[in-house]
Each structure stands twice: as C-alpha cells, then as structure tokens.
Amino acid sequence: MPQPFELPRFYVPYPARLNPHLERARRHSKAWARDMTMVEGSGIWDESDLDSHDYALLCAYTHPDASGPELDLVTDWYVWVFFFDDHFLDIFKRSQDMAGAKAYLDRLPAFMPVDLAQPVPEPTNQVEAGLADLWARTVPAMSEGWRRRFHESTRHLLEESLWELSNISAGRVSNPIEYIEMRRKVGGAPWSANLIEHAANAEVPDVLAATRPMRVLRDTFADGVHLRNDLFSYQRETEQEGELANAVLVLEHFLGLGTQEAADRVNDLLTSRLQQFEHTAVTEVEPLFARFGSTARERADVGAYLKGLQDWQSGGHEWHLRSSRYMNGAHGGAGESGAGGGAGTGAHRADLLGGPTGLGTSAAQILGSLAATMPQRLRSFTHVPHRQVGWVERAAIAMPFETTLSPHLDASRRHNLEWGRRMGMLDAEPGFPVPGGLWNADKLTAYDFALCAAGIHPDAELDGLNLTTDWLTWGTYGDDYYPIVFGRAGDMAGARLTTDRFKLFMPLDAGAVPPPLTVLERSLADLWRRTAGPMTPDARQRFRTSIEDMCESWLWELANQKQNRIPDPVDYIEMRRQTFGSDLTMSLSRIGHGDTLSAEIYRSRPVKAMEAAAMDFACLTNDVFSFQKEIEFEGEIHNAVLVVQNFLDCGPQEAMDIVGDLMAARMQEFQYVTETQLPALFEEFSLAPAARTALEGYAQELRDWLAGILTWHEGCHRYEEEALRRHFPDVAGALPAAPAGPGALWGVPAGLGTSAARLPALLAGR
Numbered sequence: 001m002p003q004p005f006e007l008p009r010f011y012v013p014y015p016a017r018l019n020p021h022l023e024r025a026r027r028h029s030k031a032w033a034r035d036m037t038m039v040e041g042s043g044i045w046d047e048s049d050l051d052s053h054d055y056a057l058l059c060a061y062t063h064p065d066a067s068g069p070e071l072d073l074v075t076d077w078y079v080w081v082f083f084f085d086d087h088f089l090d091i092f093k094r095s096q097d098m099a100g101a102k103a104y105l106d107r108l109p110a111f112m113p114v115d116l117a118q119p120v121p122e123p124t125n126q127v128e129a130g131l132a133d134l135w136a137r138t139v140p141a142m143s144e145g146w147r148r149r150f151h152e153s154t155r156h157l158l159e160e161s162l163w164e165l166s167n168i169s170a171g172r173v174s175n176p177i178e179y180i181e182m183r184r185k186v187g188g189a190p191w192s193a194n195l196i197e198h199a200a201n202a203e204v205p206d207v208l209a210a211t212r213p214m215r216v217l218r219d220t221f222a223d224g225v226h227l228r229n230d231l232f233s234y235q236r237e238t239e240q241e242g243e244l245a246n247a248v249l250v251l252e253h254f255l256g257l258g259t260q261e262a263a264d265r266v267n268d269l270l271t272s273r274l275q276q277f278e279h280t281a282v283t284e285v286e287p288l289f290a291r292f293g294s295t296a297r298e299r300a301d302v303g304a305y306l307k308g309l310q311d312w313q314s315g316g317h318e319w320h321l322r323s324s325r326y327m328n329g330a331h332g333g334a335g336e337s338g339a340g341g342g343a344g345t346g347a348h349r350a351d352l353l354g355g356p357t358g359l360g361t362s363a364a365q366i367l368g369s370l371a372a373t374m375p376q377r378l379r380s381f382t383h384v385p386h387r388q389v390g391w392v393e394r395a396a397i398a399m400p401f402e403t404t405l406s407p408h409l410d411a412s413r414r415h416n417l418e419w420g421r422r423m424g425m426l427d428a429e430p431g432f433p434v435p436g437g438l439w440n441a442d443k444l445t446a447y448d449f450a451l452c453a454a455g456i457h458p459d460a461e462l463d464g465l466n467l468t469t470d471w472l473t474w475g476t477y478g479d480d481y482y483p484i485v486f487g488r489a490g491d492m493a494g495a496r497l498t499t500d501r502f503k504l505f506m507p508l509d510a511g512a513v514p515p516p517l518t519v520l521e522r523s524l525a526d527l528w529r530r531t532a533g534p535m536t537p538d539a540r541q542r543f544r545t546s547i548e549d550m551c552e553s554w555l556w557e558l559a560n561q562k563q564n565r566i567p568d569p570v571d572y573i574e575m576r577r578q579t580f581g582s583d584l585t586m587s588l589s590r591i592g593h594g595d596t597l598s599a600e601i602y603r604s605r606p607v608k609a610m611e612a613a614a615m616d617f618a619c620l621t622n623d624v625f626s627f628q629k630e631i632e633f634e635g636e637i638h639n640a641v642l643v644v645q646n647f648l649d650c651g652p653q654e655a656m657d658i659v660g661d662l663m664a665a666r667m668q669e670f671q672y673v674t675e676t677q678l679p680a681l682f683e684e685f686s687l688a689p690a691a692r693t694a695l696e697g698y699a700q701e702l703r704d705w706l707a708g709i710l711t712w713h714e715g716c717h718r719y720e721e722e723a724l725r726r727h728f729p730d731v732a733g734a735l736p737a738a739p740a741g742p743g744a745l746w747g748v749p750a751g752l753g754t755s756a757a758r759l760p761a762l763l764a765g766r
Contacts, residue, residue, distance in 0.1 A: 003327055004235055005248075005260040008267035010228070011274055011373045014310050016318035017064035021071045025056040028072040029079050036130045038083045044090055045083065052324040055079050061315030062192075063308070066199045073137060074199050080130040081157070081188060087127055089241060098166065102684075108158050111135060114147045142198060145206035150194040156185035159605075172672075173244050173253045175665035177616055178609070180223060180570055183245065187229070189222030196312060202304035207292055212552065213284035214302075216571065220277035221309045223570060225316055227270040231263055232326035254665065255658070265648075269569070271373050272647065274313065276568040281306055283559070379646055380566045385635030386731060389628045392641075392652045395660025397621060400671065401707040404458040405451075412450035412465045419470055420444050423523040425477055433488060438481055443727055446717035449473045455708020456585065456701075467530055468588055474523050475550060475581040481520065482554040483634070487561045495558055499551045506544045508537065531588075546583040553578035557638050566637050566646045573616060579638065580622060582615040585705065597694050601685065606677035607695075613670040614702045618709045620663045624656060625713045628721065633728040670706075674699045 019025075030050060033039050039047055059066075059075040066074060092101035111120050111131040116139065123129035139147045166172075174182065184190060197203050208214055230247040237243035247269070251262040285306070289299055321328050406412070420426055426444065428437030453460075453468040460468065486495035498520070505513045505525040510532045516522040532540050553575050560567055567575070577583065601607060623630075623640040630636035640662075645655035678699060682692050717723045 004238075005263045007231065007328070008264050010267065010317060011271040012314055012317050013274070013278075014314040016061055016314040017311070019060035019064045019066060019071055021066070021068040022056060022060040024068050025059060025071045025075045026054075029056050029075040032072075032076050033079050033083075036080075036126050036133070038079065038126050038130070042083075042087075042126060044086050050079070053082065054319075054323055055082060057322065058316070058319040061318045062312040063196075063199045064311055064315065070199050073134075074195055076130075077134055077138075077195060080127070080134060081191070083130070084127050084158070087125075105159050109151070109155055112139075112151050112154055114144065114151050116140060138198060143203060143206075145209070146194070146197060146203050149209065150191070153188075153191040153194050157188040157191050159185075166677075170676075171244075173250060175662070175669060176247075176250055176254055177573055177662065177666065178613070178669055179245070179247060179250045181612065183226045183230075183247070184219060184222045186245065187222065187226040189225040190218055192225065192312060193218050193221055193309065196308035197305055200304045200308040202301040202308065204302055204305055205294070205298050208288065208294065208298070208302065211288055211292075212556070213280055213288050216280045216284075217277060217306065217309065219570075219574075220273045220280065221313070223273040224270055224277065224313055227266055227273065228313075228317060228320065229326075231266055231270075232320040232328060234259075234263070235327040236325070254661065268376065268647070271376055272568045273570060275373070275377055276571055277309070279565075283563075379649065380568075381564055383564060383566055383637055383642070383646070385564075385637075386632060389632045389652070392627065392656050394627075395624045395656050395663065397624070397660070397663060397710060398667065399707055399710050400667070401703040403455045403707040403711040404704070405711075406454040406458045406460060406465050408460070408462045408465050409450055409454040411462055412453060412469045413445075413448070415466045416450050416469045416473060417441065417444060419466075420473060423526065424519040425473070425523065429519060432485070434484060438484065439477065444473070446723055446727075447473075447476065448712070448716040448718075449476070451715050452708060452712035455711045456705045457588070458704060458708075467527070468585070470523075470527055471531075471584065471588065472581075474520070474527055475584060477523070478520055478551065479554065479579065479581075482558060483561060483636070487558050490562050492555070492558060492562065495555055499555060502548070502551055503544075506532070506547065508540055508544065510535075510540065543584075543587045546587045549578045550581045550584055560637060564637070567643060569643050569647045572638070572640065572643045573619075576619040576623075576638075576640070577612070577615040580615070580619045582618060586611060586615075586702070597691055597698070601681075601687075601691070601695065604681060604685075606673050606681045607698075610670060610673045610678070610699065610702065613666045613673065614706055616666045617663050617670065617706055620659055620666070621710055621713055624659055624663075625719045627652075627656070629719050629724055633724050633731050635731075667706075670702075674703075 030039075030047075033045075033050060039045055039050055055078045056071075056075045059071055059078055063071060063074055088101070088104075092098075092104065107121070107124075107128065108131060111123070111128055112135045113120065120132050120135075121128075123132055139150065142150070204214060227247050234246055234248045237246050238249060247266045248259065248262045251257055251265050252259060255262065255265070257265065285302065288294075289302075294302075320326050420439070421441070425439050426437070426441055428435070432438065449472040450465070450469045452472055453465050457465055457468050482495060486492070486498075498518075501517075501521065502524060505516065505521055506528045507513060510529075513525045513528075516525050532543065535543065556575055557579060620640050627639055627641045630639045631642060640659045641652060641655045644650075644658050645652055648655065648658070650658075678695065681687075681695070685691075687695070713719065
C-alpha cells in the first residue's frame, strides 16, 4: 500500500543512544505481558504484535541511561499504555460505546491511589490488573507531590480518550488550537515526562514544577512527541482506525491543504516546538533557580530531567523509524530482533542532504538537521520594529450573539474618568520616560472601557459595572506601562520587582496594605479593597492568582521584546489568554455564583474547553483590531497576525485571513460545547437544578463577554489610525512614507540582523 505522503526532514538535534539492557527488557516485558494476559487470549495482541511493535526498543532508545531493573519497569509501563490504547480502540472506539467507555474509565483511578494506604479494588480486566501492578512497583519511591502529578497525567491520558471517541461519533475534526491542547492529555507525553523523573532518579521539586518555564518544557516536549507520532501514524490512523485526532488531518481540514503540504506544516510546527524547548531551557531555567534559591541537588535534578526529555525526543524518533506500528518507508519495521538495519530510512527526506543512514548514524544527521531548520529559527529574531503596516483588510468576524448594553453606561463613563484622575493615571509620574505621561484624559475617554464593561456585564448594578470598568482600565494601563517603562530600558529586574510587589496590595485576608509607591499600586489597592472583601478565602485566592498570572505574562512579553523574538505560535496563543487578562474578567463573572458550582465542575473538560474557546476568540479579536497599532505604532511583536505571518512565511493579508479562520473555528467550538457537551455534563454529574441554572448562566455570561468585547472594539477609538497618529505623535512623525507596489510594505525587512533576509531580493534584481 503506497504511503500517503513522503516523510519530511525532521529536526533531530541530539543523537539517539541505545540502552545496553535492551535484550533483558525484551524478555522481561514479554513475560510480564503474558502474566497480565495481554498476549495470548486477550483478543487484542498476539505474540507477533508485541514483538513487531518492540516497546522495549522504544524504551531503550528513550531511556538510554536507565539501569536494567528501571528499564524493565519503564518498558512494562509502555506495554501497558499501548495495550490500553488498542484495547480501548477495539472495545469502545469501533463500537462508539460512550456509556461503556465512561464506566470503564471511571474505575481506573481507583487503581492508582496517591495515598499509598488506600486499598485498590480487584481488577476485572488486563488494563486494571496491569495498572495496579505497575502503580505498586513505581510510586513508593517518589514524593507525594510527584505521585499527585503522575496520577493526574495518567488520569488525563485515560479519560481524554472520551474526547477522541466523541469526535469520532460526531464525525468532527477539531481545530488546531483545540487539537494541540487535547492531544497533550490523550497522547500521554506529560505522563512520559513524569516517568522520566523516575527513570533518571531526578525528581523536579514541586515549587519548580508549577512554574511557567517547567510547564513550557513539559508542553513543548509533549507537543514534539505527539506531532512526530502524528506524522508517522497518519496512515495507520486514517486508513485502519477511522481516527480523526491527527495533526496532519487537522491542518488538511483547517487550511485546506493537500496531505503532503499539511504534513510539511506539521513538521514546521514540530520544529518550532522543539526550538521553543531549547529557548526556554537556555534562557528561563537559570533565572528560575535564582528566583527560588534552588539547591545544588535541585539544579542537578532539573538538569538530569531536561537531558531525559531530550533523550526521549531523539530516541522516540529513532524508534518510530524502526517500529512496524508506523509508516516509515520500510513497511515491516524492525521485526522481533529490532535490528532492521535501514528500516524507515528508505523514503525519508534525511537522504536529501546525503550522509550515512541506518542504525547508529543519527549523530551524523545533526548538522544537516540544524542547517535545514535555521531559516525558520532566524525568522523569529529578525523582525524590524515599527514597520509600516499599510492597508490590510481586517478579518471578517461573525458574532452569533447580540450585545445588550447596561443602562448605567454613561454613569460608568463619568466614574471611570474621575477614578483614573484620582488614581493618577492621567498625570506623568516622576521619572516617566515619555513626556506627558502614559495616558491623558483624551486617551482614557477614547479607550472607553465602560463600553466594554457595559457589554460584558449588562445586568450589573452601577457599583458592579464601575468595578469591571476600573479593572479593565487597570489591566490595560499595566499592559501599556510595562513595555514603555521596562521594555525600552531592558529593565527586567525592575519589572520583576514591580510585579512581585503587587502581592502586597492583594492581601488574602483582605486586610491593610502598605503605602503605594506608584499609580499601578495605588489603583490595585483600591480595586482589591472593593472586590476581595465579599469573597470567600478560596475565591479570593483564585482571583488573586488570575491577576498574578496576567502580570507574570507581561514579563514574558518583555523578555521576547528584549530578544526581538516573535513567539512560537502555540506558546503565543496560550500566553495571550493571560496577557489579555481573560481569566481576570471571567473571574469577575464567577463572583456571583458562590458555591453553587463545585471546583470539579469548573475543572471538567467541557467547561475548560468552553472557557478556552471564548478566551481565544476574544484575544484574536483584539489582535485583528490592534494589528496596525501594535506593529506600526508600538513596535510590538505580540500579535497573532504577525505570529502566523512569521510561522507560515506568508504575507500579512493571508495571515490576517488565517487568524479570522481561527476565530471562526473557536466560535464554532464554543457553540458546539455549550449546545452539545454542557447538557451531557448535567447528566454526567447529576447536577441539581440550581447548579444547572448556574452553569447555563455562566455560559450566557461568556456569550455576553464575547459580544461585548467585539462591540467595544468596534465602538472605541483605541485602534483607529487617526487616533493612533494623535496618541503616538513621535512615532507617527518618524514613520517613512509607504513604498509603492504590492507587497512592498512587508516584502523585505531592513535593519540590524536582517541582511541575510535580503539576499533573495538582491538575487532577484529587486
């Protein structure tokens, strides 16, 4: 059977190494699988299946330094997880038995207790028996924090199979953003990352594991593993399994591409995620150690863990080239011996640059791999700030929900102008780097935050509407303040200190605060007093976390600005939710719900998916409206249109249109979840009428939120070119005249570090 596409040239910057205990692990894992009745009599595998898939070879490549007993244990885990995947496919995916699948999955967490004193039930099938055995052999050596993380990642791996099954049942191909996020859970790579800590005897401390850099390292590792697997497994999944959860299929459907081009784009995204991993490891981990005062042992453990993640990427790639489970050009793979010579290299584009191929030669491909992916890496660092945008037609935005404006709109406008003046937002602070200060009355009036608040909270009383208006004002002021005060000076230390001080003005006991030193502190103290007082302690903590996350994201933007680095597209989307303050304003909606909805409901997949889809639509709305403001007048790099343009190496209009398509896809997902999955959630949790009403009310509040945000963008004057030239007179006066000709505005970059990018134009005689 011919392959549907030629495998692309992969970015594999680290050599694969083979664990010397491979044969021992093969013998052990086969015996263990027989003990668990996963082979003979299972109806899922026979001995030839187990041999040809060669999970011991996978683990020997991905854990090259593990001891013999540790490799045995890790291999057993992978035998179990692949058996689960095939067992679930055979029993539930093929029959699309959602009820049976849920009952099956609901039992599995009982076999992996975080509390080791908790008894486990009697297993009723091979998956339960294998999980009980492996859990007992694995977790006693690790801390409670690690056990909790491993329990969560294993539970996600199991439970999110329902997401795949529901999409198959509905014949639904997910959108790219949804796919990346859900694939991490159902694909199991975060689970693999937990096992790396165990195999390397290098547990990441809880305080570090919860930080952004470590989360990004886990996520980029996961995305790399899953996107690579999608390329190799496309033929098997689409032709044999009827699977819809594959990145190549997702991009075929979303971008309207042929299979080969979609595969190449998936490989570009895989490369970008691996380069994001490297960037984070090099630039963010060491400052993390300094911030938390990490010990030498903790630093060594994190280093060993990162090395383990790298080993897994290279080893996983080598195994995919050799396993008969996947499309790799050899159609037969390594067989029982696993020594299939050149398996997987025959149709691989690695041959295009020459060099040795086959077992043990991966190191020889590194230089070619680096050279082939260098243009993609360099594009991210060669953007020229304040480039003229010219005319780009804004993406069409379909809004299925009506906007209802609060009757208190005009009163809130008057209040906001007075509040901004009282807080000092309309005056220049001492030492402010821009003459006249950040804002003035004309700017605050033009920004019209009361219009946004009146749309997203149409039923609020005047005090509540004023509170929302003022929070929107504070968040936008801070977002404007950081790049001017800290970004222009490259003052990351000052930004860090400013951000850390915000906690002083958000006391969890809602008590006294120190005297504020800046406008941001003074206005935050006022807002916290007005907001946090009526909250429960748990709600107060969650609300403060949403503010802290937003402020931390401003530091991420500053770091990218300092490096002149256009973000990786996945990292951008996920951080954009925080820079936009999405969770902050959503938290304001939750305040009135009290304890009607449990934390479990808020953590459920449909609710999280509903929130994420709404967040992304709102953030992308802002990006399409603010494109000229941010790129031309502010010299920004954090805009989805620019991120897509850089990643796809396309023009601004094409990038704008793709962002519009993403918005439409996220809106469709929001509607699908609210209309289809929320009613199913009512039944799943047997929600009482009051809880159902509250959840339906929350969905309606998000509809108001989406409609109100669009209405504000269309009605305020923050993004109009005339207002921009008035509000940024220095930049407007310095902008050169627009060059003539189609594409001239964006065709050729200029400035420090961009000479290489001009070579194609010189060669073409331009």
